[in-house]
Amino acid sequence: MEFPFYDSPDTATIIxxxxxxxxxxxxxxxxxxxxxxxxxxxxxxxxxDEAKLVSLK
Ligand SMILES: [Zn+2]
Structure with missing residues (x-):
């Protein structure tokens, strides 16, 4: 699957x-x-504590 974002895959992401x-x-x-x-x-x-910091990828 192609990476669908303009941002870098290591962009900080809250999930x-x-x-x-x-x-x-x-x-x-x-x-x-x-x-x-x-x-x-x-x-x-x-x-x-329910929010996790992950990379966009
Ligand atoms: Zn939730």
Whole structure:
């Protein structure tokens, strides 16, 4: 599969534990203009420890 992003594969990305464990679909995506960080979240509210920092790839 081709990498579908313009950003580098090692771009910092926040993903919630629900998506990481495949318990929930990605319903919320944001891309911050200032630090270029991506966020992939399931749409629920999260505690800080439920968010994981991964690379975009
Ligand atoms: Zn979640």
């Amino acid at each position: 919630c534990c629900h998506i990481l464990k495949r318990q929930a679909p990605i319903l919320y995506v944001s891309h911050d203009e200032d630090d270029e960080m991506w966020q992939f979240l399931c749409g629920e509210t999260h505690e800080t």
